[in-house]
Amino acid sequence: xxxxxxxxxxxxxxxxxxxxxxxxxxxxxxxxxxxxxxxxxxxxxxxxxxxxxxxxxxxxxxxxxxxxxxxxxxxxxxxxxxxxxxxxxxxxxxxxxxxxxxxxxxxxxxxxxxxxxxxxxxxxxxxxxxxxxxxxxxxxxxxxxxxxxxxxxxxxxxxxxxxxxxxxxxxxxxxxxxxxxxxxxxxxxxxxxxxxxxxxxxxxxxxxxxxxxxxxxxxxxxxxxxxxxxxxxxxxxxxxxxxxxxxxxxxxxxxxxxxxxxxxxxxxxxxxxxxxxxxxxxxxxxxxxxxxxxxxxxxxxxxxxxxxxxxxxxxxxxxxxxxxxxxxxxxxxxxxxxxxxxxxxxxxxxxxxxxxxxxxxxxxx
Numbered sequence: 001x002x003x004x005x006x007x008x009x010x011x012x013x014x015x016x017x018x019x020x021x022x023x024x025x026x027x028x029x030x031x032x033x034x035x036x037x038x039x040x041x042x043x044x045x046x047x048x049x050x051x052x053x054x055x056x057x058x059x060x061x062x063x064x065x066x067x068x069x070x071x072x073x074x075x076x077x078x079x080x081x082x083x084x085x086x087x088x089x090x091x092x093x094x095x096x097x098x099x100x101x102x103x104x105x106x107x108x109x110x111x112x113x114x115x116x117x118x119x120x121x122x123x124x125x126x127x128x129x130x131x132x133x134x135x136x137x138x139x140x141x142x143x144x145x146x147x148x149x150x151x152x153x154x155x156x157x158x159x160x161x162x163x164x165x166x167x168x169x170x171x172x173x174x175x176x177x178x179x180x181x182x183x184x185x186x187x188x189x190x191x192x193x194x195x196x197x198x199x200x201x202x203x204x205x206x207x208x209x210x211x212x213x214x215x216x217x218x219x220x221x222x223x224x225x226x227x228x229x230x231x232x233x234x235x236x237x238x239x240x241x242x243x244x245x246x247x248x249x250x251x252x253x254x255x256x257x258x259x260x261x262x263x264x265x266x267x268x269x270x271x272x273x274x275x276x277x278x279x280x281x282x283x284x285x286x287x288x289x290x291x292x293x294x295x296x297x298x299x300x301x302x303x304x305x306x307x308x309x310x311x312x313x314x315x316x317x318x319x320x321x322x323x324x325x326x327x328x329x330x331x332x333x334x335x336x337x338x339x340x341x342x343x344x345x346x347x348x349x350x351x352x353x354x355x356x357x358x359x360x361x362x363x364x365x
Contacts, residue, residue: 004049005143005201009208013222021114023050026224035227036318039190042219043149045211046228048196049204052116053142054109054123058133062104068126068267069099070250072260076101081170081187084258085250086111086122087268091275092246095119096238096255098187100172108138112240126267143204147211148194148223148231150361155215156184156195164195177207190228191235191359230315233324236286236357242297242312243284243326251275252328253284254356282309285334286356288324293342293349295325300343303333311342319359326356 002023010017015026026047028035038044056065065073071084082099095115100108111119120137127133147156156164160177164184167173172185180203188194199207212220229239236254238244243253250259251272259272289295295314300307314325325342333340336355341348 002050004047005204006047006049006145006208009205010047010222015222015224018225020050020225023113025050026222028224028226029222032224032226032230033318035221035223036230038219038221039149039192039223039227039231040319041150042221043147043151043155043215044190044221044223044227045208046146046148046223047143047208048146049143050113051139051144052109052111052113052119053138053144053198054111054120055136055138056107056109056123056133057105057136058131059105060130060133061107064127064130064133065099065107066263066266067130068123069097070259070266070268070272071099072263073099073101073107074263078103079172081172081185083170083255085244085255086119087250087266087272088246089268089271091249091251091268091271093240093244093248093250093253094122094246096240096244100185110144114241141201143199143201144196145199145204145208145211146188146190146194146196147220148188148190148192149220150193151218151220152192152194155211155218155220158218159211159214167195178203182207189235189237190231191237191357192231192361229313230318233313233315233326234317234319234357234359236326238284238326239313243328248328249275249280252280252282280331282328283331283334284312284326284328285338285353286324286326286358287340287342287351288320288322288354288358289342289349289351291349291351292323293344293347294323295327295342295344295351301327301329302341302343302348303330303339305348308333308340314342317358324358325351 069084097111167186183198299311301309309329338353
């Protein structure tokens, strides 16, 4: 099993560790519900060093990025971030990533840990037509932590004795901390105000401890993967392997907006154009349970005893005090107000389609 550089720090905090895509990761330190509320009301600190990180550099970096993603990186200013899928030729989602543009010859890509080897092989294969270009796997030599919650900006400024309000959503910059170079981006996957901090593996434990020790009185607490999942679900954010895989296209999910058909050729464009013209047969939809029962991934979704799809993610929502889920279902039923049934252990429970995100707050700029 792989361990992040913060493994020992998690043990000191009495984290419950679990296997997560070949990594030993903290699932929780306190209860998942308490950690969830901590992020929504105050702030939480996450270890996300398991996520894949790649550097793409060279004269052909921008044309290469444009070809492998569905979104339009040409619209990015320097030190801006963009969310996008990477698709195969059939339009299926290979991964969903963040693209960090340093300048047009230098990018950093952050993807899901489960896809690290697959992503690297795909990037290297596609790069053959875009030389000169260099692709480096940065994952093992760097660490990544996320500071999320309404107090995150105040905590960041108090800890580093500086101002970070100039960092707008989906932007980033380099900073010096204790003589060490760190990169801070105003990004996150919880639906809250937040930042993600890149640091080298030798200094991340010191950074982690500093943030927690200096801000316990303000309510900052470590948060595990359990609450990270309920937070992202409430915010309507998709999880690779649940809402996305190589057989599901962006147009069938809620991230169709990331497909920019107006730009030049990109991998999967022709297939996605055909699907757009024909219309999608299935669509990702959010739903809320009417009857008592918690939906889980893989549970059948029915309409008048006919199976019309499956639950992709489901959980109790601590913020909404309701049982919620996402499901990939026949598109004619994916409209707010539609009544459905979720089959839970052989019994059908009533639910209704609702708009997503389930929870949304105004992000402070």
